[in-house]
Amino acid sequence: MDLSVIIVNYNTRDLLRDCLRSVYEQTPSLEIEVYVVDNASSDGSADMVAEEFPGVHLTRSAENLGFAKANNVALSEASGDVQILLNPDTVVLDGALEKIVRYLRENPDVGAVCPDLPQPGGTLQVTSCGHQPTVWRVFCQYFFLTRLFPRTRLFRGMNLVAGVHREPVSVEWLSGACLCARRDVWSEVGFLDESWFMFAEDMEWCERALKRGYLLHYLPGVTVNHYWGASSKGVAGKTSTMWLDSIASWHGRGHARLSTSAMMLAFSGGLGLRAVLHRLRAAKSRDSKWRFEGEYMGRCAAKALQLALCPPRRSDA
Numbered sequence: 585m586d587l588s589v590i591i592v593n594y595n596t597r598d599l600l601r602d603c604l605r606s607v608y609e610q611t612p613s614l615e616i617e618v619y620v621v622d623n624a625s626s627d628g629s630a631d632m633v634a635e636e637f638p639g640v641h642l643t644r645s646a647e648n649l650g651f652a653k654a655n656n657v658a659l660s661e662a663s664g665d666v667q668i669l670l671n672p673d674t675v676v677l678d679g680a681l682e683k684i685v686r687y688l689r690e691n692p693d694v695g696a697v698c699p700d701l702p703q704p705g706g707t708l709q710v711t712s713c714g715h716q717p718t719v720w721r722v723f724c725q726y727f728f729l730t731r732l733f734p735r736t737r738l739f740r741g742m743n744l745v746a747g748v749h750r751e752p753v754s755v756e757w758l759s760g761a762c763l764c765a766r767r768d769v770w771s772e773v774g775f776l777d778e779s780w781f782m783f784a785e786d787m788e789w790c791e792r793a794l795k796r797g798y799l800l801h802y803l804p805g806v807t808v809n810h811y812w813g814a815s816s817k818g819v820a821g822k823t824s825t826m827w828l829d830s831i832a833s834w835h836g837r838g839h840a841r842l843s844t845s846a847m848m849l850a851f852s853g854g855l856g857l858r859a860v861l862h863r864l865r866a867a868k869s870r871d872s873k874w875r876f877e878g879e880y881m882g883r884c885a886a887k888a889l890q891l892a893l894c895p896p897r898r899s900d901a
Contacts, residue, residue: 586614587685588664588767592654593622593672597629599811600672604637610676614685617641619658623648651760652776652785659775665689667770671761673811674701680806684764687752687803695773695798696765696790698758699806702746710743712759712810713802716787717742717831719846726854744802752801756794760786762808765793772796784830825887836896848892855885 589607593600600620607618619641622630630644643657655669666685670676680699687697701712715721724730725741734745744753763786765773773793776785790800828851836844862878865871 585617585664586666587611587616587681588658588662588667589616589618589670589681590655590658590662590667591618591620591670591672592651592658593620593625593629593633594648595625595627595629596672597625597627597632600629601632601636603670603672603674603676604633604640606674606676607670607681610679611681614682616681617662617664619643619662621645621649621654621657623650623654650778650781652778652780652782655760656775656778659770662767664767666764666766668762668764669760670808671810674762675809675811677807677809680808683806684803687801687806688764688766691799691801693799694801695769695793695796696758696763697752697801697803698755698764699762699803699808700746701759701761701808701810701812703812704809710741711746711802711804712743712761713755713757713800714743715740715756716791717835717847719843719850722847722850722854726850727857749802749804751805752803755800755802757787757790758800758802761810763789769793769798773798780830780833781826782824782830783827784834787831788834825884828884828887828891832891833896841895841897844895845892848888848895852885852888852892855881855888859885 591600591603604618607616618637618639620633621643622633623645624647630642633640633642641658641661645654649657659667666688668681668684684697684699688694698713710725721740721742724739725743729739730741730745733739734748744755773789773796777788793800828848832844832848835847859878859881862874862881866874866878
């Protein structure tokens with residue numbers, strides 16, 4: 585078996601249909617198996633998969649297991665030489681999965697890769713991968729130093745700037761929206777840490793892979809569209825701020841609370857600045873998209889400030 589594609593779904597029926605179609609259409613030369621773990625969706629997602637994609641290995645969970653635990657259910661059964669975690673709010677383009685499989689086979693020192701994950705028609709200016717967050721990196725990214733000096737190591741942010749790189753780049757974390765690794769790497773590094781319901785488990789897994797001596801590469805010439813946020817809507821409001829809780833708890837595992845507090849202050853200040861800029865743009869253009877972005881950034885800034893004032897207790901587990 586060349587490839588196992590694992591998709592965890594929660595109430596994204598129509599997007600999931602498009603995702604599955606793209607997976608099959610874009611892998612004509614590979615022997616593949618597809619797993620869908622449905623986290624107790626209420627929109628008929630599981631029935632759609634059973635009726636329209638009978639070849640998919642479908643697991644209907646009676647409860648929402650979260651991202652890590654649901655992926656682990658399928659990872660324990662998958663048999664492909666390469667195993668890919670893929671969000672249901674993605675669409676595979678231009679043979680992306682075939683390119684990924686070929687790249688991992690040709691580069692045995694590379695343990696895992698992530699493709700370019702652009703948001704069609706969106707405003708994201710960073711890639712879904714990068715370097716482990718520190719106080720300085722968060723400050724550089726959220727106060728635009730990384731954007732101004734994208735190739736300067738001193739001003740490196742936690743995310744790579746989109747559109748800068750043309751060749752594969754070594755990074756320190758890869759997005760779980762399309763996290764691709766060989767089966768032997770999953771076996772050696774282990775599955776996702778289920779300490780988090782969602783978010784941060786990809787950073788933690790990548791940290792373990794790096795400690796095992798594997799390289800992690802971002803592949804800018806390989807594209808999977810990502811309709812960012814669709815799979816997390818409904819978890820906590822219009823768009824979840826849970827990612828900040830997860831980053832704070834992940835960082836707090838190996839750092840003093842003061843360090844975590846400082847990082848969250850950097851997040852809060854940068855997100856608050858973006859909230860103001862988006863709202864000014866919304867007032868000028870009367871575009872509801874910018875109003876929504878401003879409201880979301882404002883919620884995130886408030887959440888980050890809350891975490892800065894009361895950071896998670898340190899744990900070295």
